[in-house]
Amino acid sequence: MGEFKDKTKGLANEAAGNAKQAVGDATDNERLRAEGAAQERKGEAQNLTGKVKGALGDKI
Structure with a gap:
């Protein structure tokens, strides 16, 4: 899952x-x-x- 998807799901769950x-x-x-x-x-x-993936360029 990419940065944007993680952040979006995270905000929805919050x-x-x-x-x-x-x-x-x-x-x-x-x-x-x-x-x-x-x-x-x-x-x-x-x-x-999502923030970590963004900082690392989705390499994880």
């Missing part, structure tokens, strides 16, 4: 994770908050992967 956390907060649903936090972290990792 946004979805934030939305899940907000719904979890509003409904007092701890499971949904935890899922949202995990998905947000996954997105941050994907975004970082």
Whole structure:
């Protein structure tokens, strides 16, 4: 996967994770908050992967 795809997927996962956390907060649903936090972290990792690939020219 290239830099752009990683960054795009990462941003999408971060946004979805934030939305899940907000719904979890509003409904007092701890499971949904935890899922949202995990998905947000996954997105941050994907975004970082994209940045690294960009810096290395997609050689990894």
